[in-house]
Amino acid sequence: MIKETQRESLLFLLPLFIFVGLIKSYPLIYSILLSFYDIVYKSETLVFQFSGLKNWIYALQDIRMLEALQRTLLFSGLVLSLGFLMSLVLALLFYEGGKLTAWLEVLCIIPWAIPSVANGLLWQWILNTNYGILNTLLIKLNVISTPINWLNDPLMAMLSLSIAQIWKDTPFMTLLILAALHTVPLQLIEASKVDGASYFQRLKNVVLPYIKTSLVVVILLELISTFKIFDLIYVLTHGGPYESTQVLSFYAYKQSFLYLNFGYGSTLCYILAIIIFAFSLIYLKILRG
Amino acid sequence: MKTFKLKINLKNLLILLGLIFFSFFILFPVCWLFLSALLYEKDLMLVSRGISLPIRFTLSNFIEGISGTAGKAFIKSLINSIIISVGSTLLAVPIGSLAAFSITKLMSPRYSNTLFNILLFLQAIPAMSVAIPIFIMIRALGLFDTYLALIICFTGFSSPYIAWMLIGFFEGIPNEIFESALLDGCNIINAYLRIMLPLTLPGLMAVSTWMFIAAWGEFLFSLLLTSSNAIPLTVTISSGIYAFYEEYSKIMAHATLAVLPPILVALLGRKYLIRGIIGGGIKG
Numbered sequence: 001m002i003k004e005t006q007r008e009s010l011l012f013l014l015p016l017f018i019f020v021g022l023i024k025s026y027p028l029i030y031s032i033l034l035s036f037y038d039i040v041y042k043s044e045t046l047v048f049q050f051s052g053l054k055n056w057i058y059a060l061q062d063i064r065m066l067e068a069l070q071r072t073l074l075f076s077g078l079v080l081s082l083g084f085l086m087s088l089v090l091a092l093l094f095y096e097g098g099k100l101t102a103w104l105e106v107l108c109i110i111p112w113a114i115p116s117v118a119n120g121l122l123w124q125w126i127l128n129t130n131y132g133i134l135n136t137l138l139i140k141l142n143v144i145s146t147p148i149n150w151l152n153d154p155l156m157a158m159l160s161l162s163i164a165q166i167w168k169d170t171p172f173m174t175l176l177i178l179a180a181l182h183t184v185p186l187q188l189i190e191a192s193k194v195d196g197a198s199y200f201q202r203l204k205n206v207v208l209p210y211i212k213t214s215l216v217v218v219i220l221l222e223l224i225s226t227f228k229i230f231d232l233i234y235v236l237t238h239g240g241p242y243e244s245t246q247v248l249s250f251y252a253y254k255q256s257f258l259y260l261n262f263g264y265g266s267t268l269c270y271i272l273a274i275i276i277f278a279f280s281l282i283y284l285k286i287l288r289g
Numbered sequence: 290m291k292t293f294k295l296k297i298n299l300k301n302l303l304i305l306l307g308l309i310f311f312s313f314f315i316l317f318p319v320c321w322l323f324l325s326a327l328l329y330e331k332d333l334m335l336v337s338r339g340i341s342l343p344i345r346f347t348l349s350n351f352i353e354g355i356s357g358t359a360g361k362a363f364i365k366s367l368i369n370s371i372i373i374s375v376g377s378t379l380l381a382v383p384i385g386s387l388a389a390f391s392i393t394k395l396m397s398p399r400y401s402n403t404l405f406n407i408l409l410f411l412q413a414i415p416a417m418s419v420a421i422p423i424f425i426m427i428r429a430l431g432l433f434d435t436y437l438a439l440i441i442c443f444t445g446f447s448s449p450y451i452a453w454m455l456i457g458f459f460e461g462i463p464n465e466i467f468e469s470a471l472l473d474g475c476n477i478i479n480a481y482l483r484i485m486l487p488l489t490l491p492g493l494m495a496v497s498t499w500m501f502i503a504a505w506g507e508f509l510f511s512l513l514l515t516s517s518n519a520i521p522l523t524v525t526i527s528s529g530i531y532a533f534y535e536e537y538s539k540i541m542a543h544a545t546l547a548v549l550p551p552i553l554v555a556l557l558g559r560k561y562l563i564r565g566i567i568g569g570g571i572k573g
Contacts, residue, residue, distance in 0.1 A: 008395055012390060016387070023444075090307070093311070106559060107316065121544045122322050136337060231506075266422075276414075
């Protein structure tokens, strides 16, 4: 019977293999081949010309690529530092709030469910310089005296982008951390209460160490998703102003589908993939180890 | 005793303040989206600049949003989105479920561990990294601007994650149940259909909810692989700013119609969804 189930197991996996092979594995191999070619779009057909490592050498010297990579790191750093801290605090609040805050957890699912494109439109409106509600609120509260140029100022644009992303991602991270908090055994918490530990001592010595792995997983998942960001940038800033929000994935998109440099575009896409694979390997190691 | 009471109050006060801030942060943008869609453009400009309060509400933005040439295109893409999202859910969920069943119940643990890792790895491949080959491939297959192109892409992209989420649910079913069904003379397919499927129903709800929302919100492939016939909603509304000459009441009306279906689905499937994603992402 064991032999038989082994054979059937492959049969049940076949549909997945076919689709994944067609949409992921094959294109991934195709893509690395493309990165060794110069490809031009001539009268509706693609003309391939082998160019060896030219695209890869160019990529490593391309100042726009390096800047895009820096911006990706900055964006991830902003979203992670602010977003993660916020979701950790909120998860702790929810945990302490117990049944009282259960209804708030329902709300957390809303920003997550909203398409990134709609999120971009919404924040474009909120952050509008002359008519946006955020500037109005900040002026009424006397925080600022003149409207902030949220989306047209190269310095502010990256922050605006991060705010929109944090709004969408924080509630969901909160739910994940909250779920991890619920796995902490109550006896452990009670014991430290009996020992007379204060709330913050308990947090530092008992709760956080217990959910350490989950926290790292949440951070890694968010890191991966911020490195992949495309939809929000496309709608909210389109990489501008003056390329100030042009992160790696958006630069790869522009090279590929705006300038139609399929060869160099593939190289950039592959660099992105390699970075994300590295993160995934760490994730895998933590999850399994 | 007194200090004890004070401590509790301070703690509750902090919790309350934190939660008020949070509710405001989460709810304000969504409410502002809906409110903007319900005001006349002239009124909205006054309300948004803090000059007047919202007093007159109207559905005219919605009515204008679904009438005329722009409205026709919007309704067409709304229908497209429904077809593509439902289609890819109906395709990807069974594929993921079969795979999860195979990995957890049919395979020896040695292989299933390797496959579990491969699934995770496949999941990590960014859409952008395969966009060029898929673009070339779909055009070569003559599938450009069809529902099928997007349904195939979404299914290929999501089925590893769906399988991965469902593994958690299948692992929760004792092996004895499956084995005793086989001993009773049930073949594997019947055991899967009659016993495993009903037992993993919460998991199926979770992944279906997830898949519908993911397909509804997908943008990159939708942008690259459609031009007129199969354009989904995300692509249509992404050009809203240009279509409406920055009339935000109308842009927000379209955005509202685009976010309501996934929000409703998420709220309906919420109970299963959180368990499913947490089951996959975080264990212990």
